[in-house]
Amino acid sequence: MILIAPTEDTETCFALRREVFVAEQGYSAEGEVDALDAKSHHLLAMDDSTPVGTARVYIEGNTAKIGRVCIVSARRGVGLGADLINAAVALAADQGAERVVLGAQAQAVGFYGKLGFKPYGDIYKDEGEPHQMMERLL
Template sequence: MSLSISITEELQTCFALRHQVFVEEQGVPVEEEQDDLDPSATHLLALQDGVPVGTARIVFNGNTAKIGRVCVLPSTRGTGLGAKLIEAAVDTARAHPGVTRAKLGAQIHALRFYEKLGFTALGPVYDDAGIDHRDMVRDFT
């Protein structure tokens, strides 16, 4: 079994994965899933044996890289793919000139997952597309 995670221009593949996880599975309104940040974002695609199984995007803003739209298919959850996808996003962010930290909006149930990957929660819980989230950051020091 081979796994690869890389920057991709295959946005429709990323959108299809996101639609399956966020819209179909989690009930995010379809009109909120894609936004005007997608065209300028850096997108990552995870392939397992050549089959798309996960994606994430990174939006660069000054010294901060915002990691978002992170999803893996149900069939690959619990395999470590999510952690590898986040580490690939962090590595991509760290390599971007001037970026000193990564930020993300974590669904509340995933806070411990991100904490294990070096992120720290900050600020209040907020609603994003009907799901409770909390911001998290990881400084590159």
């Protein structure tokens, strides 16, 4: 059974992000951990003692920004990503957020749309990859 919960174990979250974003997807390691990490809430998905996914939630005013969402490749396609996003939205609501935003990789816009997010703004590049800002009102 997979448990998703807030964590203080940021090193495990960072290791998952390096595995998915840097090693697998080719993003630069320099920008993977940034100043927002110290100000964010972190979620960790665990399958027994094995970390399988993470996300961070940064709250500013009444808006929460979900970011650095990743699932290890062996666990994709089984609904864990949706569970992780729903846990992040619930955390944001618990913190008093009225709006949740995220920068979706272009190929994931449909996935986030099914979870109640709507696109806004222009498509932009993040390390060469097209992204779309999306929001969900709480």
